[in-house]
Amino acid sequence: NAGVTQTPKFRVLKTGQSMTLLCAQDMNHEYMYWYRQDPGMGLRLIHYSVGEGTTAKGEVPDGYNVSRLKKQNFLLGLESAAPSQTSVYFCASSRWDREDQPQHFGDGTRLSIL
């Protein structure tokens, strides 16, 4: 049972380059989330989705775009990478039908922007 899988695990980019981070979940969850984690800042929500074809902004959406074309996949795009986007990115998913459902996280993508 894979759960939440993030691709790639590591990446180094140059300023101005673009890339897409892929998140896939096999639990048939409706809700999916993208977070970034920086030292001393905890997890900050970038964008989230409450179902296929929907997306919404989180706490720190600037510089990122997302798409949820299939229920099991949630893509995070950086159109023009900046050093401030150096971070560890986590994807999570959860059920929608109960308040106490936990978010299930992937193991993260470590991204460095030079």
Add this chain to the structure above:
Amino acid sequence: QKEVEQDPGPLSVPEGAIVSLNCTYSNSAFQYFMWYRQYSRKGPELLMYTYSSGNKEDGRFTAQVDKSSKYISLFIRDSQPSDSATYLCAMKGQGAQKLVFGQGTRLTINP
């Protein structure tokens, strides 16, 4: 001011000690309170969940919520080196689609 405040530590204690981890929050609408544990280079995983005020116990772990003080705690008894991790509190209101996380506390249990 952040909605959820958590002392980032780091916190280092000897094996067998009782550990107390805490978060304060400002939003009185929060009703669902969670503690996540995150090992190095891994994603967070749910450790404890509590609804509204009160205590919940699971083995060596106890979660407490005091809504009147807007304060939540996680206690670890008989701490083990395997408990060394970052602990994140998280919370949300009724019907909310998003969790609000604290900054996380890095805990080390020394053998």
